[in-house]
Amino acid sequence: MDPRALAQPSERHTMSYPVDGSEKFAAYAHPERLVSTEWLAEQIAAGAVGADGAARLVVVESDEDVLLYETGHIPGAVKIDWHTDLNDEVTRDYVDGKGFAELLSSKGISRDATVVIYGDKSNWWAAYALWVFTLFGHEDVRLLDGGRDKWIAEGRELTTEVPSPERAEYPVIERNDAPIRAFKDDVLAHLGKPLIDVRSPDEYTGKRTHMPAYPEEGALRGGHIPTAASIPWARAAAEDGTYRSRQELEDLYLGEAGLTEGDDVVAYCRIGERSSHTWFALKYLLGFDTVRNYDGSWTEWGNAVRVPIVKGEQRGTWPLS
Amino acid sequence: MPSALAEIVDDFQAVSERERLQLLLEFSQSLPELPERLQNHPEMLEQVVECQSPLFIAIETEPAPAGAAVGSGPVVRLFFSAPAEAPTTRGFASVLHEGLDGLTAAEILAVPDDMPEELGLTRAVTPLRMRGMAAMLARIKRKVSGECHLGS
Numbered sequence: 001m002d003p004r005a006l007a008q009p010s011e012r013h014t015m016s017y018p019v020d021g022s023e024k025f026a027a028y029a030h031p032e033r034l035v036s037t038e039w040l041a042e043q044i045a046a047g048a049v050g051a052d053g054a055a056r057l058v059v060v061e062s063d064e065d066v067l068l069y070e071t072g073h074i075p076g077a078v079k080i081d082w083h084t085d086l087n088d089e090v091t092r093d094y095v096d097g098k099g100f101a102e103l104l105s106s107k108g109i110s111r112d113a114t115v116v117i118y119g120d121k122s123n124w125w126a127a128y129a130l131w132v133f134t135l136f137g138h139e140d141v142r143l144l145d146g147g148r149d150k151w152i153a154e155g156r157e158l159t160t161e162v163p164s165p166e167r168a169e170y171p172v173i174e175r176n177d178a179p180i181r182a183f184k185d186d187v188l189a190h191l192g193k194p195l196i197d198v199r200s201p202d203e204y205t206g207k208r209t210h211m212p213a214y215p216e217e218g219a220l221r222g223g224h225i226p227t228a229a230s231i232p233w234a235r236a237a238a239e240d241g242t243y244r245s246r247q248e249l250e251d252l253y254l255g256e257a258g259l260t261e262g263d264d265v266v267a268y269c270r271i272g273e274r275s276s277h278t279w280f281a282l283k284y285l286l287g288f289d290t291v292r293n294y295d296g297s298w299t300e301w302g303n304a305v306r307v308p309i310v311k312g313e314q315r316g317t318w319p320l321s
Numbered sequence: 322m323p324s325a326l327a328e329i330v331d332d333f334q335a336v337s338e339r340e341r342l343q344l345l346l347e348f349s350q351s352l353p354e355l356p357e358r359l360q361n362h363p364e365m366l367e368q369v370v371e372c373q374s375p376l377f378i379a380i381e382t383e384p385a386p387a388g389a390a391v392g393s394g395p396v397v398r399l400f401f402s403a404p405a406e407a408p409t410t411r412g413f414a415s416v417l418h419e420g421l422d423g424l425t426a427a428e429i430l431a432v433p434d435d436m437p438e439e440l441g442l443t444r445a446v447t448p449l450r451m452r453g454m455a456a457m458l459a460r461i462k463r464k465v466s467g468e469c470h471l472g473s
Contacts, residue, residue: 065406065407065408065409065410066342066409066445066446066447066450067342067345067346067349067408067409067412068406068407068408068409070342070343070346070408071346071349071405071408083447083449083450084444084445084447089444120406149406
């Protein structure tokens with residue numbers, strides 16, 4: 001393979017590792033994208049998890065809290081921090097092909113490894129990391145349903161022992177953003193087609209433009225992108241942090257948000273992390289082929305000059321009336 | 322900067338970036354539990370909503386010791402509560418606890434607002450997360466100045 005090949009859209013799922021065949025997952029469009037805590041515990045018990053450069057199954061923890069992994073993690077799991085590892089340090093963008101290859105090589109992850117990602121807060125950051133892996137076309141990357149909290153709630157094993165992975169040779173693959181990432185101009189061109197706003201109701205209506213005393217993280221304008229449906233991200237998650245059932249997700253996105261099969265959808269939040277959680281649900285659990293995450297999200301839209309905004313609870317129309 | 326806090330800053334500065342994270346983790350583990358009287362009275366605690374994870378603080382004052390400088394204000398006791406799942410927040414709280422608890426109001430108010438940056442964690446922890454600590458310090462100073470009425 002050309003080592004600088006462009007990442008291919010990961011439509012072709014030749015999953016290399018057995019999938020979790022549980023009944024709940026079977027109802028989803030892509031059951032191979034989720035694994036349960038029971039399944040993972042079995043793989044660990046069978047000695048399948050490693051990060052030795054040749055491992056077929058690698059477990060990655062990705063949290064909001066940069067120190068949480070160090071307090072205890074799933075045995076064998078390596079840490080990837082969404083901010084310090086996956087974001088470019090200077091430009092508001094993700095690492096490039098070289099940076100990603102170096103990161104994954106250093107974590108002992110090869111291109112054909114099956115990667116299971118989990119994290120805190122119902123997998124916010126884990127879903128975000130999974131989305132970034134997908135920008136690079138990493139083929140077999142899955143989420144641990146329920147994430148870190150469920151693993152702990154079930155009293156499963158944790159360790160503070162940090163693995164020292166044997167270096168892998170991850171190829172340099174250029175990111176292929178277009179299929180799953182929307183930029184501001186893409187969103188402007190998308191107006192009129194479905195949008196999902198996953199922020200809190202106060203952010204959606206424009207009552208709040210930023211967290212108090214956090215002006216740097218806020219926006220000059222409050223409200224939402226015209227016609228966007230408000231479905232706060234957490235509604236896709238059950239009490240235990242697992243994704244809701246296929247039926248419940250359909251009620252939410254097809255019923256309440258009004259999406260129809262085959263729709264081209266863009267999801268956004270404040271910086272693109274909560275909307276990764278929703279992106280995953282739409283793309284892999286409900287099977288929408290064209291779903292993009294707008295990672296510029298409200299911190300870009302709410303500060304941009306002359307972009308259309310709707311305030312209040314109504315979705316608004318496009319063109320604005 | 323008060324000497325206890327200056328010492329902590331020196332400890333962070335003296336080690337590598339990776340070790341600073343380890344040090345912050347150790348601080349997170351040494352944050353004292355709330356005293357029982359506060360555990361049973363959550364209404365006496367105030368939430369710092371700017372932190373990404375829940376953090377609650379309470380302050381109490383004690384008369385300044387005899388011989389304290391004029392205008393030093395009372396001695397301030399600080400109490401923090403943050404869940405175990407938020408070690409970074411706990412670490413920041415613990416640094417402020419160890420560096421500021423038991424100082425006088427005037428000493429606390431003199432702490433520079435940008436003190437968190439001096440820990441040298443910005444790269445390892447990210448600016449976004451460091452803002453939580455700056456917000457914590459600002460809240461403490463605001464509460465101290467509100468409750469201690471220095472100079473009045």
